[in-house]
Amino acid sequence: MLYVIGTGPGNNQFITKEADEILKNVDSIVCYKGYKEFVEHYGKPIHNTGMTKEIDRVKFALEKAKTENIALVSSGDATIYGMASLAYELNNEYNYDVEVKTVAGLSSANMCSSILGAPLNHDFATISLSDLLTPFEIIMKRILCALEGDFVISLYNPLSTKRKEPFLQTMDFIKSYANDREINYIIGIVKNAGRDTEEFKITTINELMDNLEEFMEYIDMKTTLIIGNTNTKIIDSKMITPRGYFNKYIDNK
Amino acid sequence: MLYVIGTGPGNNQFITKEADEILKNVDSIVCYKGYKEFVEHYGKPIHNTGMTKEIDRVKFALEKAKTENIALVSSGDATIYGMASLAYELNNEYNYDVEVKTVAGLSSANMCSSILGAPLNHDFATISLSDLLTPFEIIMKRILCALEGDFVISLYNPLSTKRKEPFLQTMDFIKSYANDREINYIIGIVKNAGRDTEEFKITTINELMDNLEEFMEYIDMKTTLIIGNTNTKIIDSKMITPRGYFNKYIDNK
Structure with a gap:
């Protein structure tokens, strides 16, 4: 067995x-x-x-x-x-x-969501950026579709010492998609989730691209990124994607 | 605390x-x-x-x-x-x-994937069909984007005794999307995942729509559906979405 x-x-x-x-x-x-x-x-x-x-x-x-x-x-x-x-x-x-x-x-996404607060608290898409087994054009198509659907996105295998290009192109694409629409996606970055060396940062796509070298030194194969949807926000330093109860029953009262 | x-x-x-x-x-x-x-x-x-x-x-x-x-x-x-x-x-x-x-x-998707075999073994999108907090047009947009990206889709809250319309429209949409492209998506349906009363069926979008009434009696709020991508297959009665190792290193040898 x-x-x-x-x-x-x-x-x-x-x-x-x-x-x-x-x-x-x-x-x-x-x-x-x-x-x-x-x-x-x-x-x-x-x-x-x-x-x-x-x-x-x-x-x-x-x-x-x-x-x-x-x-x-x-x-x-x-x-x-x-x-x-x-x-x-x-x-x-x-x-x-x-x-x-x-x-x-x-899975790492579940864990990273709990570490960051609750960014996966609405519909989400999970995408691996490794182009070893998946052609890069399929990965990019999925990134586009996930953005179009306003899914929260969890990104696995973002980059390794040898494989930087998919990450660079993906971030570049997300930034230009976001800027065209005047969105600045919140991004949670969790490294070594669930291990003694666990750490995280919460940033935005614009801040990440403005400090790209620094972030690329930080991110490795034991890192998972969670990109918020257009409703994701920061509350008390936590990254939160509302499920909708609050808006429906409290904000609109 | x-x-x-x-x-x-x-x-x-x-x-x-x-x-x-x-x-x-x-x-x-x-x-x-x-x-x-x-x-x-x-x-x-x-x-x-x-x-x-x-x-x-x-x-x-x-x-x-x-x-x-x-x-x-x-x-x-x-x-x-x-x-x-x-x-x-x-x-x-x-x-x-x-x-x-x-x-x-x-989460239910993790559990259902293990019960069915390994349908979530590539990029996937998770969508709730409950339109209580999310407008139905957003749900349908996400279904379309997930199909366009060829994501495996896990569907939460598919239907309740009072809420059948989102499920009907979603299945109808997936069938016509699939038929236009000569695809017949494999669908895993898991009920009461992880409980003593756990059960599952593996079907296809065409078979589901041909026996809609029967499936709608079976599916409830404790049911999760996993819709395969275009590479998902059945091996030894299990629902499997290949990660790509086999195709790359064995089939193409």
């Missing part, structure tokens, strides 16, 4: 009881090397060496899961930019004939 | 350790009447009578939080269609001067 488990965005207190219970009972754990520190306290054998690629890692986990209960672990949620779909695809393609179960976890 | 807590989509095993720990330590719990059964095992005083409206409930919680540690609890995530933004708004408007902390939880 293969459990594809998301353990939440950071330290162990953000795992669900379900995932915690399963991890206590599996025979061994397969995970990305950098993630070992978050699961070694379960005292299980951990397999992570020699598996630099996602496909090798998932195939290794499927092979072992023919005879053992294996947890294939990653941070966040198992399906939200996680390994779950790949596990089903490879299981089918190579006839491992293993039972695969997805175990949900808190 | 007021903790606005999401306890996950159903039974207690889907709560995070953080939320569980806080609930063990607060002085009392404020929640919607129908949610009492999920928190009474904490053995805390529970306040839920005479509070038919969200604003009254949140104001009550803020008032009590001036002198006690209060948990304002709802299912799912505290910000994703939850009460967090309203708590910040009312705290500010009426000068309660209470410290408010949002505590994230597993």
Whole structure:
């Protein structure tokens, strides 16, 4: 049996009881090397060496899961930019004939929303800026559609040391879209969400573009951005997207 | 102190350790009447009578939080269609001067994705079909933008006994959008996610519209729909949206 488990965005207190219970009972754990520190306290054998690629890692986990209960672990949620779909695809393609179960976890967007206040408190779109697997024109089309729909946007994988261009073009596009409409989107930037080194900034698209170099030094692959919709505001230093109760029942009285 | 807590989509095993720990330590719990059964095992005083409206409930919680540690609890995530933004708004408007902390939880979309397989495994948009607080034309605009962006779509609050029109118009619109482009979107429907009565169906937009009455009897306010993107497929009876690894590294070899 293969459990594809998301353990939440950071330290162990953000795992669900379900995932915690399963991890206590599996025979061994397969995970990305950098993630070992978050699961070694379960005292299980951990397999992570020699598996630099996602496909090798998932195939290794499927092979072992023919005879053992294996947890294939990653941070966040198992399906939200996680390994779950790949596990089903490879299981089918190579006839491992293993039972695969997805175990949900808190995704980074949920966590970042709570850290910032409540920016995801209305309809939102989640977009990864990594163009490794998704053509950049599709990413840009999604950014445009999300802005047109006035969705709050959560941006995963914003930039890495090697991959800066998608971030630059996206921010440039959002700024010109916003300026054409006299909007200045509020942006929450959360780094290392749920870990001891967690930190965040709340800014705006104009301020970000005016200090682009500084922000690009700050943002990395462990950073998630939340771009507000046109109703998002700052209350008591928190980033809030109203759900509408207040406007309907109090402001319009 | 007021903790606005999401306890996950159903039974207690889907709560995070953080939320569980806080609930063990607060002085009392404020929640919607129908949610009492999920928190009474904490053995805390529970306040839920005479509070038919969200604003009254949140104001009550803020008032009590001036002198006690209060948990304002709802299912799912505290910000994703939850009460967090309203708590910040009312705290500010009426000068309660209470410290408010949002505590994230597993949202229904995360849970439903794991139940169905991995339909949320690429960029997605989350939309509530309730037109109580959001004008219906904004909802429809978001549906269109989400389709144009080829986002996976998770639909919350699809219909209630009194509110059927937004669902009907949305499904009708998605069908005609799909048919114009010769797409037949895969749709996962999950009811009572994470509860003992959990069940799901996987269908398509054409099949749903051909059996509309039957599906409308099945779907209720405790149901979440996930509409696949144009790459979503069924593998071993699971609903999967590929992330792209398989296509890039195996199919195109």
